[in-house]
Each structure stands twice: as structure tokens, then as C-alpha cells.
Amino acid sequence: MTTARFGSAFAQRLVALGCVGVVLWTLAPIAWISLASLQTERDIIQVPPYWVPRAMTLDNYGYIFTGRIPQAMVSAGASSGSRISQEARRLLRAVGNSFIVATLVGAGNLLVAVPASYALSRFHFRGSSWYETLIILSRLIPIPAIAIPYYLMVSKANLVDTHLALVLIHLALTLPIVTWFLAGYFRDFPRSLEEAAALDGCSTLRIMTRILVPLAVPGLMASAALAFMTSYSEFFFALLVTQTIRAQTAPVILAAIGNNQDVSLALIAVSTVIAIAPIAVITLAFRHYIVRGYTIGVEK
Amino acid sequence: MSVAEQVTVMRAARRERRLDHFPYLALLPLTLLLAAFTFFPVGYAGWSSLHELLLSRPQSAPFIGLGNYAEVVASSYFRSSLVTTLLFTVVTTAVTLVLGLAFALLLNAPLRSARVAQVLVLLPWAIPTVAAGIMWRWIFNGSYGPFNGLLYSAGLIREYVPWLGESLGAQLAVSVAHVWRSTPLPTLLFLASLQLIPRELVEAVRIDGGGAFQALRNVALPLLRPTIMIVAIYQTIVSLTTFDLVYVMTGGGPGDATSLLSYFTYVEIFKGLNVGTGSALAFLLGLVSLIFIGAYLYLLKSESLE
Numbered sequence: 342m343t344t345a346r347f348g349s350a351f352a353q354r355l356v357a358l359g360c361v362g363v364v365l366w367t368l369a370p371i372a373w374i375s376l377a378s379l380q381t382e383r384d385i386i387q388v389p390p391y392w393v394p395r396a397m398t399l400d401n402y403g404y405i406f407t408g409r410i411p412q413a414m415v416s417a418g419a420s421s422g423s424r425i426s427q428e429a430r431r432l433l434r435a436v437g438n439s440f441i442v443a444t445l446v447g448a449g450n451l452l453v454a455v456p457a458s459y460a461l462s463r464f465h466f467r468g469s470s471w472y473e474t475l476i477i478l479s480r481l482i483p484i485p486a487i488a489i490p491y492y493l494m495v496s497k498a499n500l501v502d503t504h505l506a507l508v509l510i511h512l513a514l515t516l517p518i519v520t521w522f523l524a525g526y527f528r529d530f531p532r533s534l535e536e537a538a539a540l541d542g543c544s545t546l547r548i549m550t551r552i553l554v555p556l557a558v559p560g561l562m563a564s565a566a567l568a569f570m571t572s573y574s575e576f577f578f579a580l581l582v583t584q585t586i587r588a589q590t591a592p593v594i595l596a597a598i599g600n601n602q603d604v605s606l607a608l609i610a611v612s613t614v615i616a617i618a619p620i621a622v623i624t625l626a627f628r629h630y631i632v633r634g635y636t637i638g639v640e641k
Numbered sequence: 642m643s644v645a646e647q648v649t650v651m652r653a654a655r656r657e658r659r660l661d662h663f664p665y666l667a668l669l670p671l672t673l674l675l676a677a678f679t680f681f682p683v684g685y686a687g688w689s690s691l692h693e694l695l696l697s698r699p700q701s702a703p704f705i706g707l708g709n710y711a712e713v714v715a716s717s718y719f720r721s722s723l724v725t726t727l728l729f730t731v732v733t734t735a736v737t738l739v740l741g742l743a744f745a746l747l748l749n750a751p752l753r754s755a756r757v758a759q760v761l762v763l764l765p766w767a768i769p770t771v772a773a774g775i776m777w778r779w780i781f782n783g784s785y786g787p788f789n790g791l792l793y794s795a796g797l798i799r800e801y802v803p804w805l806g807e808s809l810g811a812q813l814a815v816s817v818a819h820v821w822r823s824t825p826l827p828t829l830l831f832l833a834s835l836q837l838i839p840r841e842l843v844e845a846v847r848i849d850g851g852g853a854f855q856a857l858r859n860v861a862l863p864l865l866r867p868t869i870m871i872v873a874i875y876q877t878i879v880s881l882t883t884f885d886l887v888y889v890m891t892g893g894g895p896g897d898a899t900s901l902l903s904y905f906t907y908v909e910i911f912k913g914l915n916v917g918t919g920s921a922l923a924f925l926l927g928l929v930s931l932i933f934i935g936a937y938l939y940l941l942k943s944e945s946l947e
Contacts, residue, residue: 352853359747360754367762370776370821373787377779388801389790453674456667464664472668479679481930483882485907486923487682489689489696489916494677513678516671545663574769576885592771596889599775606785613775617768624767625760632763632829 371617378402378610381413385606401611405432414605426604428597431586432612435594436619439573442504442590446511446572447565450519453512454564455557458523459549463535473524476517484577495582502584510582511572519564526560527553562630566623570631573620591616690920697914709921718897718905719922726902726929729812730880733819737876738869740820741827746857748828749835759832766825774889777818781805808898811891815899818886823879827872834868835861870941877933881926902926 377385379397400411408430461473491510500506530553538548554561576592583589595616599609624631690709692702713719744762748755765773780788783803792798804810838861846856884903887893893900893908900908902922910919 353750353752356747356750357752357754360750360752360758363744363747364754364758364761366821367758367764367825370773370780371764371768374776374779386785388785389794390785390787392790453670457671460664460667466664469664476671476675479675479683481878481927482683482686483903483906483923483926484884485903485910486686486920486927487679488907489910490682490685491678493685494681509674510678513674516674517679520671570767574771576769576771576888592769592885595769595775596771599771599778599889606779609775609779613772617772620769621764621767624763628760628763632833 401607439590443569443572445508447569450568454520461524462527515568686920694916709917722905734876744828745831770885778890781814
């Protein structure tokens with residue numbers, strides 16, 4: 342359905358204007374902090390602000406990547422709001438940690454959820470109907486409530502401050518939804534090929550890996566991407582079970598930089614941009630799969 | 642029975658046997674993970690909500706029945722936090738639904754600007770909530786925030802206002818940030834549903850002399866109803882359990898103006914070191930979620946009976 346199709350040229354222009362409005366609302370905060378990341382501290386705190394930057398510099402990025410303190414901060418000395426944060430120097434490693442964890446979570450989701458959802462979609466066995474309801478209901482609990490038992494388990498297993506602890510927790514957070522989604526996705530698949538293969542004596546495992554998986558690549562990509570995104574952004578548990586840069590992820594370091602009262606605004610801006618840039622690029626690159634993944638439930 | 646037939650029967654029997662095991666084996670890893678990371682923690686939280694469990698002396702945790710629940714419900718903090726959370730949930734869910742629908746209608750237009758917007762509109766949802774919180778905290782900042790700059794340049798205020806330092810200002814700021822971050826997903830879902838509406842239906846309205854508004858009211862909205870319900874339920878749960886934004890933007894303040902129940906639970910456990918009352922709070926919050934879901938399902942059912 343379209344509103345513009347019927348409309349006059351005027352109505353079309355109105356709709357186009359509306360679309361520009363949507364983009365402005367969406368991009369304004371991101372654009373503002375990106376511009377701030379390219380300015381000096383002094384320019385950032387102008388009242389009223391420079392709507393168009395007076396001068397642009399890459400010095401703030403230089404500090405994150407090379408540790409060289411921006412010239413503007415050196416000359417401003419120790420005056421207010423011009424301070425450096427050690428955390429900012431750890432940001433790149435944190436982004437790296439986020440990538441390691443999120444990639445493993447994406448892959449782990451496929452390894453665990455594909456057989457599970459295939460079983461749920463193809464076989465009726467005792468308890469199969471309430472199993473799906475149960476795994477979805479399990480996600481209703483507020484997160485702080487399960488923090489203490491999570492921490493106890495992780496420390497008992499000697500996994501505090503490791504990637505593995507985060508991978509396991511993020512797997513548990515994402516698997517219910519991914520399994521539920523994939524089970525629905527597999528149900529819509531035609532079964533004739535599988536039945537033919539079964540008649541030829543193919544084992545269920547072979548049918549799954551040789552027939553189902555190649556056909557299901559779009560759904561699998563969507564699942565992996567969703568798990569990746571969730572893991573990359575997850576903050577609470579990452580804060581809970583990490584202590585040092587060995588395992589701290591981008592949101593944890595970003596929150597530490599952002600909540601440091603003494604840290605320079607320019608550094609907060611740069612850190613925010615660096616933390617969101619990779620995930621923004623990945624999301625836009627994989628958007629066809631992701632959109633399809635999320636909308637498949639609506640289309641049924 | 643010929644040999645070939647026998648072979649077929651044997652193969653079928655072997656397959657039957659394998660089928661018996663396959664689903665259980667395939668579900669084993671998932672079940673183990675969920676048992677460890679969901680069923681056990683939830684059980685633990687349920688147990689601790691019935692015991693006086695303080696992190697300052699974890700050795701003794703006497704059973705106190707519903708004592709924690711009574712303590713939480715009786716506290717004035719809980720009541721103010723509950724009211725704030727309900728208001729926040731209702732307002733942001735409604736705004737997100739309306740904005741998502743409006744965005745989807747605009748973005749569904751066959752225009753180049755709409756196609757570009759369809760891509761960019763995903764961004765707020767893609768980035769970590771912590772980053773979104775930092776951006777919006779910046780925008781509403783009382784000494785360098787561009788929102789103040791805008792009002793100041795327009796001559797609406799004489800000096801910058803510390804929005805995050807005032808109760809209502811902080812509540813609105815967190816709400817705006819939450820709506821900004823939440824709108825992409827409903828937009829996406831509404832867009833997908835809109836694209837499924839048969840063109841003939843819309844054209845029929847058109848032939849009958851109806852305008853775009855009639856098409857929206859009589860064709861699109863009824864067909865979108867299931868999607869609206871899914872989005873409402875999902876968004877309600879997300880709003881009820883909002884934590885990251887509050888942590889980054891306001892720390893629950895000023896005072897307890899933005900202490901949503903989820904943040905309050907965190908404070909009870911990690912600042913008050915009282916796992917018992919914190920867990921009780923969490924279960925109360927879960928109960929509120931269930932009440933909301935029940936209400937939506939009841940609405941959906943009564944509507945489909947009409």
C-alpha cells in the first residue's frame with residue numbers, strides 16, 4: 342500500500358519531506374557526536390554551539406590509535422574538561438574483544454540452534470509443544486535478578502574475566518529467540534526433498550547438514566547476525582563478569598569512559614564513534630538478511 | 642515379500658529408531674545451556690526472594706516466607722518506582738507504536754528518499770544502548786548540549802537549562818532516547834506488513850472515491866492489527882525492563898526520578914547488597930509483565946470474537 346501513489350505532486354513532495362524528517366531524527370544524535378569527535382574541546386563547549394564546525398581535526402582519533410595527546414589538550418593544560426582517560430586507550434582492544442565474543446556467539450547459535458530447531462520443526466515427541474513455550478517464557482525475567490546466580494556460577498567455574506564466560510551467557514540470552522525463529526523458518530520449508538533423501542536411506546543428521554542447511558542459508562545468516570548484534574551491544578552481563586581489558590567489551594569500556602566525570606568530551610565523542618562504527622557498518626551490510634529475519638514472523 | 646521390499650522395510654525401521662533418538666540428542670545442548678543459564682538462575686532468584694539473603698553476611702539466610710515481598714511493597718520507593726515505570730512504559734510504547742507506524746507509511750512510498758530512509762532508519766537499533774545513552778545525555782546536557790543550543794538560538798530560553806538535573810526533564814530525556822532507540826524495529830515490522838497488503842484492496846478504496854486516509858483506516862489498520870499487537874507486547878516488555886539507558890544517562894536520578902523498577906532492582910542488589918528484596922522486586926516486575934501480556938492477549942481475543 343502506498344499513500345504517495347494516489348497523491349498529487351504536492352502530496353508526493355510532502356511524503357518526501359516526511360522521509361527527510363525521519364532521516365534527520367534518526368541521524369541527528371549520531372551526526373552530532375561524530376562532528377564533536379572532529380573538533381577541539383574548546384569548540385565543543387561553545388555556547389551556542391557551532392552548528393557548522395569552525396575547524397576539524399583528526400587529533401582526537403590520533404590519541405585512540407597512537408596514544409599521542411591532541412595538541413589542543415596539551416596547550417589547554419590541566420584546565421577543566423581537557424583530561425585524558427586511560428580507558429580510552431583500551432577501546433580498540435575492547436572492540437576486538439566484542440568481535441571475538443560476538444563471532445563465537447553467532448557461530449555457537451548456529452551449532453546449537455540448528456539441530457534443536459530442526460528437531461522441534463520436524464518431530465513430535467513427548468513435551469515438544471511446551472518446550473518452545475518454555476524457552477520463550479524464560480526470557481521474561483528481569484536481568485538484574487539473575488545477575489547474582491550468574492556471577493556465582495562464573496566464579497565457581499573460574500571463568501571470571503574470560504571470553505568464554507561472556508560467550509556462554511550471551512548464548513543463553515540469544516538461543517531462545519533464535520531457536521524459536523529457526524523452528525518457524527524450517528516449518529515453512531517443503532519436505533519433499535527430505536522425504537526423498539530419507540527413502541534413500543540418508544540419516545537425519547545427513548539430511549540436516551546436506552539438504553536443509555544449504556537451503557536455509559538466508560535464515561541462518563539472519564540468525565547469526567541477530568545473535569552477533571545482541572552480543573556486541575550487551576552491557577549488563579559484560580559489566581558483571583569482566584574485570585580487565587582481557588575480556589572487557591566495547592560497551593563496558595564506553596560506559597566507563599562516558600561515566601568518568603573528568604574525561605574530555607572530545608574523547609567521549611571519539612570513543613562513541615569508534616564503538617558504533619563497526620556494528621553500524623555490519624548491520625547496514627547485512628541488512629537484507631536481518632530485515633528478512635525479523636519480518637518472517639509477520640509474513641506468516 | 643521380495644528382497645527389495647524387505648530392505649525398504651528394514652531401512653524404514655532403522656530410520657524409525659534413529660528418529661527416536663535424533664530429537665532428544667539435537668535438543669540436548671540447548672537444554673543443558675538453558676538449564677544452567679536460565680532455569681537454575683531463575684530458581685535461585687525465586688529461592689532468594691523467600692529468604693533474608695544479604696551479601697554483607699551470605700552465610701546465614703533464614704527463610705522468611707513472603708517477608709521480602711511485603712517489605713518491598715510497603716516501601717515508598719517501590720510505589721514511586723512502580724508509578725514511574727508504568728508511566729514510562731505506557732507513554733513510550735504508545736509513542737513508539739505511533740511513530741513506527743507513521744515512519745512505515747512514509748517509508749513505504751515509491752520515492753528515492755523513502756528507499757534511502759528505509760536503510761538508515763535501522764541505525765539506532767543497531768548500535769549499543771550504552772552509545773545511544775551517551776549521545777542523548779550529550780544532547781540534553783546543561784552546559785554544552787545542542788538541545789539547549791537550539792532553544793537558545795531560537796530565543797526560547799535565556800540561559801541553558803540542566804534538563805537531566807530536573808525530574809521531569811530527566812524523565813523526558815530518557816523517554817526520548819528510549820523511543821529513538823526502539824522505533825526502528827516496529828518500523829521494520831510495519832513496513833513488512835504494509836508491503837503484503839494487496840494493491841487491489843487499496844485500489845478498490847480508491848475507485849470508491851476514498852482518499853489515502855480512508856485506505857489507511859479501512860484497509861491498512863485492520864490488516865496491521867496482528868503486527869500492532871506483536872509490537873505492543875514486545876515493546877511493553879522492553880520498556881518495563883529498561884536498564885542500560887538509565888545506567889548511562891541518569892543513574893536513576895535526580896533523586897529517584899528515573900529509577901525504573903529494573904534499575905531499582907539493580908540498586909537493591911548491588912548497592913543495598915540485599916539479594917532477597919532485589920529478587921522479590923524482580924519477580925514483581927515479572928508479574929507486571931505477565932499482567933500486561935495477559936491484557937493484550939485478552940484484547941486480541943475479544944477483538945477477534947467481534
